[in-house]
Amino acid sequence: MPKSLSLDRFHLGACYYPEHWDESLWSDDLIRMKELGFSIIRIGEFAWSIFEPEEGKFEFTLFDRFLEQADANGIQVIMGTPTATPPAWLTFKYPEVLNVSMEGVTFQHGQRRHYNYSSPVYLELCARITREMAQHYKDHPAIIGWQIDNELNCEINVFYAEADHQAFRRWLEAKYGTLEQLNKAWGAVFWDQTYDSWKQVHLTRPTVSGSANPHQALDEKRFISDNTISFAKLQVDILRSVAPNQWVTTNGVFGHLDSHKMTDQLLDFFSYDSYPQFSTIYPDQGEKPLLDRKWGLSLSNVRGMSPNFCVMEQQSGPGGWVNRMEMPSPRPGQMRLWTYQSIAHGADMILYFRWRTATFGTEMYWHGINDYHNQPNRRVAEAGRVGKELQKVGGRILGKRYVAEVALLRDYDNEWDGELDKWYGPLTKQSELGWYKALQYGHIPSDMVTIRPGMESEQLRELANYKVLVYTHPAILRDSTAAMLQKYVEDGGILIFGCRTGYKNEFGHCRMQPLPGPAAAMSGVHVEDFTMINGTASPVSVRFKDQALDFWAPGFNDILNVHADTVEVLAEYASSYYEGKPALTVNRVGKGLVYYWGAAFDLALAAELLRQLPVTSPLAGWCKAPSTVEVAIRADVQEELVFLLNYSGETAQVKLSVETEELLSGRRLTGTVPLEPYGVWVLKKV
Structure with a gap:
């Protein structure tokens, strides 16, 4: 079972940095937090030089004084281990702890996350500061848990220090045993890359073409993930041993880290840092962009690690x-909307980043709730509104799980391999977003499930909870995964594949069998030809056979050949040299169905498929809302709560055919009722 946050109350709070502020501000800050309904703060994650100002000399008095005030004000505390920012004395004395670029350039002290996970001396010093802090704070009445490090693999997620090359060799020896097996896995016979000594083996390095051996590059990402988890384990093991009564988590989802494995193996639950406005400054270029609403896709991924989770940093300002x-600054109501976006998707503890905007340093424009002047503002008032609402209804939300009938599937193999392999890698985000838009605008909640090799039995039970699974472009498709998915379909599930499915094995080698490889039997089709659709090719159209509907087939086209008499061709290509060939098929397998679409997915095609699938909105029959409104369900055995979130700056007219209680306001609603711009309702049908 996934590791999940379990609390006896809903916690709302903020990230706080007592070392940044004059001590005279502490008491007023804590009192005002309490008045807003805050009950928790995070501290300490960037304060190594405060805790250890000189090597081997430990000093806790500043944080002790602050913690005494926090405890007196009834504010609980998450303590961070400060290993994301090693102090200057450490990097000056031990420069081997610093990270290095692929080209061999050392990243110098300053900023953060400039260390590597493999340096023996850094591991030793991280273990020591963690142990000293744990021993000092293990019984502190204010501290309820620990955040290890901060945002592992943020800023940079590749590591090329000499210690990393050495650690990579050890990892490869443990994985493959012999150079013969390594050479086979890496296809090293190609271009005469065969190794006859482990000393010849490195992480990827600059090459003439700028492209690495793809199998080496895939193993590099797997190594970085395992090495990051090993670094985290060092601290977690100490905290478990020394401070067993305090829980352990860490925050953020960043590249080249299997956060699911880390959560399973190490953490009590996973924590996330939610900044929805990133999706507005980097919007997708497709039809009807989701903007900040798209952040729900990231929250769905987090929910796959911990169904109930913590948001350790919730955006509260520009x-x-x-x-x-x-x-830009969040518009009035947006900060509250983003808070409830996290809650609707499963968060049971939320800390705003940050209590007050820093007056110095790199992040002095990364705004918190309070501005520099420390006077009342609309963000403080908005946080207070949320605090009062959660004091009233947080207990009813707490512990309820997000409910969905549809799941999008992901896996780390394809995420990491697709970074280099442009024949399918870029298609995944496009297709996931097309599906997520169709689901969102259709008011159909969805989950994100990450396929975990070696956990097929457990995952099959998890997947059985969904009517429909969408696996957009699993180029790497292990035989064990294919067998699990076939069993899911045979038992009555519906599975949807996109182009480029199943042509690689777990090493990233192309399979010497008809595509889509291990998915061919269940899909009932072979790929007889294929082509890229890019800037030099004309768009290719597709027509459904039984209706006058035309769609585009973007990105890449698999031209299909039916090889099973149980297959129905739903749509054919309507242009290019393969006009009339199958583009979309469905095959009956046992009690279920397998769809194969020969291209990338967009909003139009995903929405059409949704209309044909046996899934309906939870609003069906009692509520109608505009497409600007997101629908989410959190439920337990006692009751079901329906979240409506309006992402528009315009009022949304919601039509209710049954009387419904709105928990945040305490009103009873029926008929046509306006939902304010950026407004939120939590509904319970009467």
């Missing part, structure tokens, strides 16, 4: 560093 002022 964001930007001194060299990039990126985000």
Whole structure:
């Protein structure tokens, strides 16, 4: 079972940095937090030089004084281990702890996350500061848990220090045993890359073409993930041993880290840092962009690690560093909307980043709730509104699970391999977004499930909860995964594949069998030909056979050949040299169905498929809402709560055919009722 946050009350709070502020501000800050309904703060994650000002000399008095005040004000505390920012004395004395670029350039002290996970001396010093802090704070009445490090693999997620090359060799020896097996896995016979000594083996390095051996590059990402987890384990093991009564988590989802494995193996639950406005400054270029609403897709991924989770950093103001002022201020209501976006998707503890905007440093334009002047503002008032609402209804939300009948499937193999392999990698985000838009605009909640090799029995039970699974472009498709998915379909599930499915094995080698490889039997089709659709090719159209509907087939086209008499051709290509060939098929397998679409997915095609699938909105029959409104369900055995979130700056007219209680306001609603711009309702049908 996934590791999930379990609390006896809903916690709302903020990230706080007592070392940044004059001590005279602490008491007033804590009192005002309590008045807003805050009950928790995070501290300490960037304060190594405060805790250890000189090597081997430990000093806790500043944080002890602050913690005494926090406890007196009834504010609970998450303590961070400060290993994301090693102090200057450490990097000066031990420069081997610093990270290095692929080209061999050392990243110097300053900023953060400039260390590597493999340096023996850094591991030793991280273990020591963690142990000293754990021993000092293990019985502190204010501290309820620990956040290890901060945003592992943020800023940079590749590591090329000499210690990393050495650690990679050890990892490969453990994985493959012999150079013969390594050479086979890496296809090293190609271009004469065969190794006859482990000393010849490295992480990827600059090459003439700029492209690495793809199998080496895939193993590099797997190594980085395992090495990151090993670094985290060092701290977690100490905290478990020394401070067993305090829980352990960490925050953020970043590249080249299997956060699912890390959560399973190490954490009590996973925590996330939610900044929805990133999706507005980097919007998708397709039809009807979701903007900040798209952040729900990331929250769905987090929910796959911990169904109930913590948001350790919730956006509360405009964001930007001194060299990039990126985000405008949230409009009135948006901060509250984003908070309930996290709650609707499963968060049971939320901390705003940050209590007060820093007056110095790289993040002095990354705004918190309070501005520099420390006077009342609308963000403080909005946080207070949320605090009062959660004091009233947080207990009813707490512990309820998000409910969905549809799941999008992901896996780390394809995420990491697709970074280099442009024949399918870029298609995944496009297709996932097309599906997520169709689901969102159709008011159909969805989950994100990550396929976990070696956990097929457990995952099959999890997948059985869904009517429909969408696996957009699993180029790497293990035989064990294919067998699990076939069993899911035979038992009555519906599975949808996109182009480029099943042509690689777990090493990233192309299979010497008809495509889609291990998915061919269940899909009932072979790929007889294929072509890329890019800037030099004309768009290719597709027509459904039984209705006058035309769609585009973007990105890449698999031209299909039916090889099973149980297959029905739903649509054919309507242009290019393969006009008339199958583009979309469905095959009956046992009690279920397998769809194969020979292209990338967009909003139009995903929406059409949804209309044909046996899934309906939970609003059907009692509520109608505009497409600007997101629908989410959190439920337990006692009751079901329906979240409506309006992402528009315009009022949404919601039509209710049954009397419904709105929990946040306490009103009873029926008929046509306006939902305010950026407004939120939590509904319970009467």
